[in-house]
Amino acid sequence: MNVTETLSQGLKREFQVVLNAADLKTRLDDSLQDLQGKAKINGFRPGKVPVAHLRRLYGRSVMSDVLQNAVNEANQKIVADNNLKLAFEPQIRFPENKDEIEAAMEAKGDLAFTVALEVLPKIELADISDVSLTKPVAEVPDADVDAALLRMASGNRTYSPKGEKAKAESGDRLIISYVGTIDGNAFEGGTGEGIPLDLGSGQFIPGFEEQLEGAKQGETRTIKVTFPENYGAAHLAGQAAEFVVTVTEVQGPDAVKIDDELAKAFGMESLDALRAAVSEQIGRDFQAQSRRKLKKGLLDALDGKYTFELPPTLVEQEFNSVWSQVEADMKAANKTFADEDTTEDAARADYRKIAERRVRLGLVLAEIGEQAKVQISDDEVTQALIERARQFPGQEKQVWEFYRKNPQALAEIRAPIFEEKVVDHLLGQVKVEDQTVSRETLYADDEAEETAEAKPKKAAAKKAKKAEASEKADDASA
Numbered sequence: 001m002n003v004t005e006t007l008s009q010g011l012k013r014e015f016q017v018v019l020n021a022a023d024l025k026t027r028l029d030d031s032l033q034d035l036q037g038k039a040k041i042n043g044f045r046p047g048k049v050p051v052a053h054l055r056r057l058y059g060r061s062v063m064s065d066v067l068q069n070a071v072n073e074a075n076q077k078i079v080a081d082n083n084l085k086l087a088f089e090p091q092i093r094f095p096e097n098k099d100e101i102e103a104a105m106e107a108k109g110d111l112a113f114t115v116a117l118e119v120l121p122k123i124e125l126a127d128i129s130d131v132s133l134t135k136p137v138a139e140v141p142d143a144d145v146d147a148a149l150l151r152m153a154s155g156n157r158t159y160s161p162k163g164e165k166a167k168a169e170s171g172d173r174l175i176i177s178y179v180g181t182i183d184g185n186a187f188e189g190g191t192g193e194g195i196p197l198d199l200g201s202g203q204f205i206p207g208f209e210e211q212l213e214g215a216k217q218g219e220t221r222t223i224k225v226t227f228p229e230n231y232g233a234a235h236l237a238g239q240a241a242e243f244v245v246t247v248t249e250v251q252g253p254d255a256v257k258i259d260d261e262l263a264k265a266f267g268m269e270s271l272d273a274l275r276a277a278v279s280e281q282i283g284r285d286f287q288a289q290s291r292r293k294l295k296k297g298l299l300d301a302l303d304g305k306y307t308f309e310l311p312p313t314l315v316e317q318e319f320n321s322v323w324s325q326v327e328a329d330m331k332a333a334n335k336t337f338a339d340e341d342t343t344e345d346a347a348r349a350d351y352r353k354i355a356e357r358r359v360r361l362g363l364v365l366a367e368i369g370e371q372a373k374v375q376i377s378d379d380e381v382t383q384a385l386i387e388r389a390r391q392f393p394g395q396e397k398q399v400w401e402f403y404r405k406n407p408q409a410l411a412e413i414r415a416p417i418f419e420e421k422v423v424d425h426l427l428g429q430v431k432v433e434d435q436t437v438s439r440e441t442l443y444a445d446d447e448a449e450e451t452a453e454a455k456p457k458k459a460a461a462k463k464a465k466k467a468e469a470s471e472k473a474d475d476a477s478a
Contacts, residue, residue, distance in 0.1 A: 001074055003081075006114070011311050013084070013117040017074045018110055019067075025107035027066045028059070035062065063105050071113070078115060085120040087311035092116075118311050123367045126305040131430040133301070135294045138442040140282045148278045153258045156265055159251035168215045168250045170200035175248040176212075178223075182241045189233070190241070194248065205231070212245065220246045230332050289442055295423055298430070299361055310359050319355035326351060369422040376417050384413050 001023065007014035032051050035058065039049050054062075075090045093114040095101060103109025159173045168174055174197045180190030199209050207225045215221060223243040231237040263274035326347065330336065337344050368374075385403055389396040403410050 001070065001077075003074065003078060005082075010309055011087070011119050011121060013082075013119060015074075015078050015115045015117075016112060017071075017078075017115060018112045019070050019074075019104070020110045021104070021107055024063075024066065024070075024104060024111065027070065028063055028107050031062045031066055032059075060105060063107070067104070067111070075115060078117070084117065087118045087120050087314055090115050090117050118313050120311065120363065121308045123306070123308060123364060125368060125371065126302075128301065128305065128426065128430055131298070131301045133294060133297045133427075133430055133432050134435045135432050136290050136437040136442050137434045138286050138290070138437050138439050140279050140286065141439060144282055144439060145275055145279050148282065149258050149262075149275065150256065152266065152278075153256045153262050156262060157256055158254045160254055162250045162252045164217045166216065166250050166252070168199060168213055168247070170213065171198075171253055173198050173251040173253070174212060174215070175251070176245050177248060178243045178245040180241050180243045182236075182239050187236065187241075190243070208243070212247070215247045215250070217247055217250050220244065229334060286439070286442060293442075294427070294432070298423060298426060301430075302364055302426075303357060303361060306360060306364050308360070310356060310363075314359045315352075315355055318358050319352050322351050322355055323348065365419055365422045368426065369418055372422070372425050374418060374421050374425060376414055376421070380417055381410070381414055384417055385410075388413060 001020075002018040004016045004018075005013065006016050029051075032054050035054055036049055036051055037047050039054060040046055041049050041053075041057075044050075044053075071092060078084070078090075079086065093116065095112065100109060100111065104111035162172070176195050176197055177193040178191065178195070180187060182190075197204065197209065197212070199213060202209070205225055205227055208223055211223045211225075212221065221244075223245050224240070225243070226240045227233075227236045227238060229238045258271065260271050263269065263271045266274060268274040268277060337347055385400065388403070389399040392399050403413060
C-alpha cells in the first residue's frame with residue numbers, strides 16, 4: 001500500500017492510502033486458500049473445495065474482510081510511522097464513485113481512500129515548584145453535632161393519636177386512604193390505603209397537603225390538584241386530578257427525645273457513642289470539602305500554566321455533555337434564560353469555557369500521570385466497583401455484571417481513581433499550608449471569586465450548572 005500525508009493543520013491530519021489491485025488480489029487469494037482448508041461444503045471432501053467455487057460463493061464476503069483488514073493495517077501504519085497519539089478513532093472516507101468500489105471488490109482496480117485523524121497535542125510539562133496552596137481545615141462544632149442529632153431525632157420521632165375532634169395542622173401526621181381520578185377515570189398509582197402523610201412535608205404533589213389542614217378523623221374531602229409539568233410519570237405531567245381522601249386518623253408529634261433510646265434506634269450503645277459517630281461523619285465531610293477546595297486550587301494553578309491547542313471534537317463532545325445537562329436543569333426548573341436575565345448565547349459561551357478547561361486539564365493530568373507512571377491496581381478498581389454497586393440496593397449483581405462486561409463503562413470507574421492519584425502526586429510537589437477556618441468559610445460558595453473554572457456570569461447559568469458542573473468541573477480526566 002502507498003500512504004501519503006495530504007493535510008497537516010493544527011491537530012488535524014489526513015492521509016491518502018492506495019491499495020493496488022495486485023495487492024488486493026494477493027490478499028484475496030491468500031484468504032480463499034485459508035478458507036479452503038476449513039470450508040465444509042456438501043459434495044466436497046474437507047479441504048478439497050475448489051478455490052474458484054469458494055470465490056463464487058464467498059468472494060465478496062471474503063473481500064469485505066480483506067478490505068477491512070487492509071484499512072486497519074493502514075491505520076496502524078500511519079499511527080506508528082508518524083508517532084501519533086489519537087484523540088479519536090480514524091475517520092475513513094471511501095470514493096464516492098461506486099465503480100471504483102466495485103472494481104476493488106473484484107480485485108480489478110486500485111482502491112484509494114482518505115484517513116482523517118485528530119491527534120492529541122504534545123504537552124511539555126510545566127514547573128510547579130513555585131505553586132503555593134492553602135488547605136482550609138475546620139473543626140467540627142458541637143452545634144453541628146447537636147443539629148444533626150436533632151434532625152435524626154425528628155426523623156425518628158413517634159406520633160400519638162390526637163382524638164376524634166382534633167383538627168389536623170401542619171406538623172401532624174395523617175393516616176389516609178384515597179382514590180384519584182383524571183377526567184373521571186382512575187389512574188395507575190392514584191389509589192392508596194393506610195398511607196401516612198406528614199402535613200407540611202411536601203411529600204405529595206403541590207396543593208394536596210394544604211387542602212387537608214383542619215380535617216378531622218373520619219372526614220372525607222375531595223382534593224383538586226394539578227400534577228407538575230416536570231412530574232416523573234410523563235402520562236400524568238400537567239394533568240388536573242381529583243382525589244377523594246378519607247382521614248383515618250390524626251396524629252400529633254411526640255416530644256423529640258435525644259437520649260440513649262435514640263442511639264439504640266441507630267444501632268449505637270449510648271448517646272455518647274452516637275454523638276461520637278456523628279462527629280466523625282461530619283469530620284469526614286469536612287475533610288472531603290477541604291480536599292475539594294485544595295484540589296480546585298491545584299487545578300486552577302495548573303490551568304494557568306498551560307496553553308495549547310485542544311482537539312476540537314473532544315471539546316465539542318464535552319460541551320454537548322455539559323449543555324444537555326444545562327437544558328435538562330432549566331426544563332426541570334421550568335425556567336428560561338430570559339427569566340434569569342441572560343441569553344442562551346451568553347450561557348453557551350460560558351459553558352464552552354468550562355468544557356475547554358475540562359479537556360485541557362484532562363490532557364494535562366493524563367500526560368503527568370503517564371510520565372509519573374501512575375498505576376491503578378485491580379484491587380482499587382474492584383473496591384470502587386463494589387462501592388458503585390452498593391449505590392443500587394437489590395441490583396448489585398446486575399450493576400457488577402454491567403461494568404465487567406462494558407470496558408467503556410469500567411473506564412469511567414478507573415478515571416476518577418487515576419485522577420485522584422495524579423492529584424496526590426502533584427500535591428507532593430507543591431507547597432501546601434493548612435489554614436484553620438470556620439465551617440461557614442469551608443462551605444462558602446466561591447462564585448464571587450474570579451477563577452479559571454469560568455463559572456457563568458449570569459444567574460441562570462449559575463443555577464443550571466450546579467447539578468452537573470459544580471461537583472464535576474474539576475473531574476477533568478473523567
